Amino acid sequence: MRDRVAALATRQRCSLIGLTEVRRCDALQWIPADLRPNWFGIRDLSEEQHDFDLCLLYDAGVLSELHKEFVVHYHASSRVRCGILVVFGLEDGAKLIVVLAHWRSDLGGHDAAAALRNAAATTLRDAVGRALQRFGFDSNVLVLGDFNAEPYDPVFSALPTSRVRHVVRRHQTKAFNDILLYNAAWRWLGERKPWTGQNEPSVAGTYYSGKRDPYSWRTFDQVLVSGSLLRSNGWVFQEDVTGILATPEYLDCDRGCPVKPFDHLPVFGSLALVTFNSEEDD
Amino acid sequence: MGSYSDALRKGLEVKERRNTTETQVKAALADAASDLVEVVGGGLTLHLLKKTKSVAEPQTRGGQMMGFIPRTSEEEYWIIEARKPQMPAVRVAEVEMAEGGYPISLRWPNNYASADDEGGFRNALLALLSSRHAAEKLAPLMIE
Numbered sequence: 318m319r320d321r322v323a324a325l326a327t328r329q330r331c332s333l334i335g336l337t338e339v340r341r342c343d344a345l346q347w348i349p350a351d352l353r354p355n356w357f358g359i360r361d362l363s364e365e366q367h368d369f370d371l372c373l374l375y376d377a378g379v380l381s382e383l384h385k386e387f388v389v390h391y392h393a394s395s396r397v398r399c400g401i402l403v404v405f406g407l408e409d410g411a412k413l414i415v416v417l418a419h420w421r422s423d424l425g426g427h428d429a430a431a432a433l434r435n436a437a438a439t440t441l442r443d444a445v446g447r448a449l450q451r452f453g454f455d456s457n458v459l460v461l462g463d464f465n466a467e468p469y470d471p472v473f474s475a476l477p478t479s480r481v482r483h484v485v486r487r488h489q490t491k492a493f494n495d496i497l498l499y500n501a502a503w504r505w506l507g508e509r510k511p512w513t514g515q516n517e518p519s520v521a522g523t524y525y526s527g528k529r530d531p532y533s534w535r536t537f538d539q540v541l542v543s544g545s546l547l548r549s550n551g552w553v554f555q556e557d558v559t560g561i562l563a564t565p566e567y568l569d570c571d572r573g574c575p576v577k578p579f580d581h582l583p584v585f586g587s588l589a590l591v592t593f594n595s596e597e598d599d
Numbered sequence: 600m601g602s603y604s605d606a607l608r609k610g611l612e613v614k615e616r617r618n619t620t621e622t623q624v625k626a627a628l629a630d631a632a633s634d635l636v637e638v639v640g641g642g643l644t645l646h647l648l649k650k651t652k653s654v655a656e657p658q659t660r661g662g663q664m665m666g667f668i669p670r671t672s673e674e675e676y677w678i679i680e681a682r683k684p685q686m687p688a689v690r691v692a693e694v695e696m697a698e699g700g701y702p703i704s705l706r707w708p709n710n711y712a713s714a715d716d717e718g719g720f721r722n723a724l725l726a727l728l729s730s731r732h733a734a735e736k737l738a739p740l741m742i743e
Contacts, residue, residue: 385709386709386711387709388711390712390713391713391719391726392714392715393716393718395719439713440704443702447704
């Protein structure tokens with residue numbers, strides 16, 4: 318994991334790295350020493366012990382931390398960690414609300430797990446909405462996560478998303494519980510590359526179960542963005558360079574699965590500041 | 600289209616659920632306060648108080664580009680306040696309730712906790728009271 322995080326910070330030149338299944342440790346130490354003075358890490362430091370932790374690493378030279386919240390949902394005696402929400406200031410004064418989430422698969426029986434995931438989704442929706450209310454409805458929103466749910470899962474009604482950019486662009490958030498995000502992960506539902514007659518390993522999602530059955534690949538890791546990032550000017554979501562990282566260091570091409578011990582492939586993306594574009598936005 | 604009497608019945612049900620939620624929250628705060636006596640000393644009470652704040656209304660892109668100042672509206676929210684006789688009141692957390700009561704969200708520095716039933720709220724309250732923030736707020740109220 319150390320080498321992967323270092324490669325993301327150096328070779329991929331990431332300014333923000335979200336880790337959803339790290340054992341309790343100081344992941345900031347995985348950032349190369351020459352970069353580390355500028356990097357900060359945010360993780361849930363609550364008293365409750367978890368097998369796996371959420372961790373957000375960021376370059377403070379690019380992102381200025383303004384606010385953070387650990388978002389949790391309580392139902393009866395159950396406690397569900399919904400995610401980490403951080404509000405960053407960007408170089409041009411714009412705001413970026415980043416959410417990192419990991420909805421665990423082992424939340425109980427099928428119906429109980431679905432109910433808790435729905436509750437987590439609703440809570441995250443409200444937390445994002447409240448942040449928009451506080452920091453401005455024109456703030457940008459970026460949600461990253463391992464949701465243990467596919468883009469078509471009903472849970473994405475509770476955290477409203479769409480695969481139609483036009484609908485998201487036109488949506489105007491009128492209240493804290495009225496957000497709508499674009500889900501870029503719909504593009505990752507099938508095989509990453511079309512069949513061309515060449516035998517290539519199957520990569521049909523972001524998570525590999527290890528079972529050789531029709532459902533071995535799932536698209537559990539997703540990237541959700543607000544309509545404010547689907548413009549021609551300002552901060553722009555670069556969907557053309559956003560996708561699943563399936564290079565040989567992450568993908569075992571012989572076995573057609575993530576390099577062990579990992580069962581997920583990383584997702585990589587980019588936001589760029591476009592200061593002038595003559596194309597009109599509708 | 601439903602009838603107007605059905606609509607009013609629905610509104611009355613929402614009001615009833617909201618009242619029930621507030622009653623449950625106040626009961627949980629009373630239980631917490633009586634439990635905290637052994638740490639903070641006698642006379643401590645925890646209150647759910649209604650406040651209002653101005654929130655900016657969403658703007659159209661045109662409005663943003665023209666530099667219009669967004670209109671503001673008054674939004675109701677709640678706080679949990681700790682009181683002890685002859686001592687200044689202390690705000691411990693902000694609370695937001697849905698129109699029909701649950702879900703309730705509790706907010707304190709670095710934390711957003713949501714609860715969708717009474718048991719969940721009591722657990723969220725436990726999480727609040729076990730935080731460094733609550734300790735810093737309540738420590739001045741403690742008996743020497």
